[in-house]
Amino acid sequence: GAGVSQSPSNKVTEKGKDVELRCDPISGHTALYWYRQRLGQGLEFLIYFQGNSAPDKSGLPSDRFSAERTGESVSTLTIQRTQQEDSAVYLCASSLRRNGDYTFGSGTRLTVV
Amino acid sequence: GQNIDQPTEMTATEGAIVQINCTYQTSGFNGLFWYQQHAGEAPTFLSYNVLDGLEEKGRFSSFLSRSKGYSYLLLKELQMKDSASYLCAVQTGANNLFFGTGTRLTVIP
Numbered sequence: 001g002a003g004v005s006q007s008p009s010n011k012v013t014e015k016g017k018d019v020e021l022r023c024d025p026i027s028g029h030t031a032l033y034w035y036r037q038r039l040g041q042g043l044e045f046l047i048y049f050q051g052n053s054a055p056d057k058s059g060l061p062s063d064r065f066s067a068e069r070t071g072e073s074v075s076t077l078t079i080q081r082t083q084q085e086d087s088a089v090y091l092c093a094s095s096l097r098r099n100g101d102y103t104f105g106s107g108t109r110l111t112v113v
Numbered sequence: 114g115q116n117i118d119q120p121t122e123m124t125a126t127e128g129a130i131v132q133i134n135c136t137y138q139t140s141g142f143n144g145l146f147w148y149q150q151h152a153g154e155a156p157t158f159l160s161y162n163v164l165d166g167l168e169e170k171g172r173f174s175s176f177l178s179r180s181k182g183y184s185y186l187l188l189k190e191l192q193m194k195d196s197a198s199y200l201c202a203v204q205t206g207a208n209n210l211f212f213g214t215g216t217r218l219t220v221i222p
Binding site for chain 1: 146154155156157158161200202209210211212213214215
């Protein structure tokens with residue numbers, strides 16, 4: 001596609017429920033990143049995918065968080081048993097190469113009530 | 114650990130010049146990025162420095178000194194639309210991009 005597409009744009013969920021966030025990167029971009037941005041704060045790295053290599057999961061805050069990506073296509077970020085502290089904007093970015101500029105999606109605003 | 118420091122907020126006048134500083138201490142370095150983020154929107158790429166020196170792109174310039182762990186973003190001929198957060202980010206050897214908390218710039222008439 002022309003840009004990085006994320007869905008849903010907004011999600012309100014009850015505490016304890018599972019949520020799944022989707023990212024559709026720019027076609028041909030081998031690198032895909034997930035970030036979390038809490039209100040008024042900077043971006044917090046979560047996970048990085050590069051082609052078919054093993055992902056870098058070092059930023060995932062707990063085992064309730066997981067992410068999948070098949071090849072160089074869509075990625076899903078899953079948060080199990082959501083907590084209020086998970087409320088944030090979840091941003092996905094893709095890049096053509098490792099040291100290239102990142103193109104961000106518009107994000108998914110998650111609110112846990 | 115990784116540490117990136119930027120001023121939290123800055124205010125400047127329309128038409129003026131503003132310099133936003135960023136200092137970093139990271140376990141690796143593969144380049145430094147500046148992003149612009151308007152409220153409620155995704156960050157957009159502004160500049161990338163991997164070698165020491167100044168990179169100029171229109172009204173925006175970015176400077177890097179690797180030995181000092183220091184960068185700045187220079188915005189000239191400020192416009193009201195430049196009001197946004199400016200994020201400094203360092204790409205470490207571990208493939209990911211670490212962001213500072215950003216500098217919120219307000220341009221006043």
